[in-house]
Amino acid sequence: MLVGVPKEIKNHEYRVGLTPGNVRQLVAHGHQVIVQRGAGTAIGLTDELYTAAGATLVDEPQEIFARAEMIVKVKEPQPHECCMLRPGQILFTYLHLAPDPEQTRLLQQSGAVCIAYETVTDRNGGLPLLAPMSEVAGRMSIQAGAHCLEKSYGGIGILLGGVPGTPPAKVAVIGGGVVGTNAARMAIGLEAYVTVLDKSLDRLRQLDMQFGRRLNTVYSNDETVEQAVLEADLVIGAVLVPGASAPKVVSREMVRRMKPGSVLVDVAIDQGGCFETSHATTHDNPTYVVDGVIHYCVANMPGAVARTSTFALNNATAPFVLALADKGWRTALTDDVHLLNGLNVFEGRLTHPGLAHLGDVVPAGTAIGA
Ligand SMILES: NC(=O)C1=CN([C@@H]2O[C@H](COP(=O)(O)OP(=O)(O)OC[C@H]3O[C@@H](n4cnc5c(N)ncnc54)[C@H](O)[C@@H]3O)[C@@H](O)[C@H]2O)C=CC1
Numbered sequence: 501m502l503v504g505v506p507k508e509i510k511n512h513e514y515r516v517g518l519t520p521g522n523v524r525q526l527v528a529h530g531h532q533v534i535v536q537r538g539a540g541t542a543i544g545l546t547d548e549l550y551t552a553a554g555a556t557l558v559d560e561p562q563e564i565f566a567r568a569e570m571i572v573k574v575k576e577p578q579p580h581e582c583c584m585l586r587p588g589q590i591l592f593t594y595l596h597l598a599p600d601p602e603q604t605r606l607l608q609q610s611g612a613v614c615i616a617y618e619t620v621t622d623r624n625g626g627l628p629l630l631a632p633m634s635e636v637a638g639r640m641s642i643q644a645g646a647h648c649l650e651k652s653y654g655g656i657g658i659l660l661g662g663v664p665g666t667p668p669a670k671v672a673v674i675g676g677g678v679v680g681t682n683a684a685r686m687a688i689g690l691e692a693y694v695t696v697l698d699k700s701l702d703r704l705r706q707l708d709m710q711f712g713r714r715l716n717t718v719y720s721n722d723e724t725v726e727q728a729v730l731e732a733d734l735v736i737g738a739v740l741v742p743g744a745s746a747p748k749v750v751s752r753e754m755v756r757r758m759k760p761g762s763v764l765v766d767v768a769i770d771q772g773g774c775f776e777t778s779h780a781t782t783h784d785n786p787t788y789v790v791d792g793v794i795h796y797c798v799a800n801m802p803g804a805v806a807r808t809s810t811f812a813l814n815n816a817t818a819p820f821v822l823a824l825a826d827k828g829w830r831t832a833l834t835d836d837v838h839l840l841n842g843l844n845v846f847e848g849r850l851t852h853p854g855l856a857h858l859g860d861v862v863p864a865g866t867a868i869g870a
Pocket residue numbers: 618627630631633634635637674675676677678679680697698699700703720738739740741746747749766767768769770771798799800801802
């Protein structure tokens with residue numbers, strides 16, 4: 501198969517769909533890989549490394565989209581990229597379609613086979629291609645929140661761990677999955693007072709076993725969320741209903757009653773955000789203020805540590821990229837129900853249940869005739 505890797509074009513997005521190591525593996529399996537010149541330069545993955553791995557460098561993204569049978573990316577395609585896709589071509593990348601009707605429509609019009617990293621599943625009920633970036637974003641959320649709490653970033657001026665004789669900051673993490681667990685781990689490491697809220701008692705039990713008395717676990721409902729948010733200096737939004745728009749767990753009215761100079765980091769922004777006052781921001785301009793509360797809502801947080809993130813993502817995507825290249829989409833999707841769960845748009849039809857609010861959904865297996 502001819503596999504194409506365009507350079508990412510989102511604001512401050514330096515990740516790459518394939519590392520040289522994964523290119524090498526594809527080439528060893530008899531595939532051809534074309535990579536846009538300079539795709540990895542910013543993170544030390546030079547053109548020379550790609551050439552040595554067996555890739556052919558291409559100058560223009562148009563040529564990659566025109567020639568490749570499968571496009572491997574990181575972020576969702578921007579509108580003019582969607583317009584370069586064609587029927588039968590595989591697109592394998594993050595899509596986050598539920599809160600994005602425009603991208604959904606463009607992908608439907610393309611006729612391409614659109615497989616979203618974030619809805620591929622595993623046998624333990626996890627999301628193996630979202631998990632590595634959730635680990636990164638969860639860890640980063642505490643760094644970002646700590647900066648925002650500093651005066652020069654607009655915050656109230658609190659050090660997360662305090663110092664002897666002063667209280668630590670209160671950190672509330674809503675959603676105790678991969679993002680939430682990693683956020684809690686960093687916040688505990690900095691000696692903040694940390695509470696995780698989740699709707700899943702099983703999840704809370706696991707967190708309790710993992711962190712013991714260093715972490716407060718709270719069952720999430722309207723009342724407990726309100727109490728935690730109003731007390732917190734830093735709130736991390738980390739909920740997810742896979743494939744669907746994020747539930748709004750914190751209302752505008754609640755934000756109005758928060759402490760002035762407190763901080764919200766909405767990691768769930770890529771699925772539309774879990775605070776009513778959230779809208780997506782960029783690394784160039786990451787924050788804004790509503791009612792005295794600093795909002796950090798960057799939709800591609802892992803892009804800031806793009807080298808770590810590229811390797812972490814590629815470690816997880818490699819077997820799926822290889823399966824798609826070796827077998828083609830029909831056999832790869834038919835053989836592996838977990839990869840099939842990643843199919844969001846197929847030949848113009850929506851195939852993921854989380855997209856039902858955007859149009860008729862056909863079960864993925866039915867759509868491909870499996
Ligand atoms: N902004 C960014 O750069 C990035 C964003 N993300 C996003 O972060 C979000 C979280 O991802 P993961 O931690 O991997 O998901 P996950 O599935 O591991 O965890 C989500 C948790 O939310 C809980 N939950 C669902 N509804 C809830 C509610 N109403 N109240 C409390 N808890 C609730 C679930 O029980 C689950 O434990 C996703 O939207 C993901 O796409 C992930 C990576 C990067």
